[in-house]
Amino acid sequence: MRYIAFAALLATLPISAQDIAGRWVTIDDNTGKQRSVVEVTVKDGIATGRIVEIFDKTKADKTCEACTDDRKGKKVLGMDIIRGMVQDDDEWENGTIMDSDNGKVYDCKLWVENGKLQVRGYIAFFFRTQTWIRGTK
Secondary structure, three states: OOHHHHHHHHHHHHHHHHHOEEEEEEEEOOOOEEEEEEEEEOOOEEEEEEEEEEOOOOOOOEEEOOOOOOOOOEEEEOOOEEEEEEEEEEEEEEEEEEEEOOOOEEEEEEEOOOOOOEEEEEEEEEEEEEEEEEEEO
């Protein structure tokens, strides 16, 4: 009986360890301060993420004038910044992430490590990885 319970527990670990859905707090690379909350949702096997809160209230009405796609001129608050992510084992990939400060779109990879979301934006072999922490709301 113990072995069955142990096997059942082990079977659930990879799923819960890689749960990217939820609210994640982004951290400014330069200041280390909390910047925004991104809500990641998964529907029909596709993960997306949108900005649901901006901590600097002076930027709450900011629009993305530097965007070059369908997001141009739209408010950053409520904007989808992560699009088209699909799960491949314990990572999510083949999607994109947009930097709302400069409007640039990057290929993206997401994975959970030690309870934190690792967010990697890259072009070819050049990349930057941010660590987002799970929000409480």
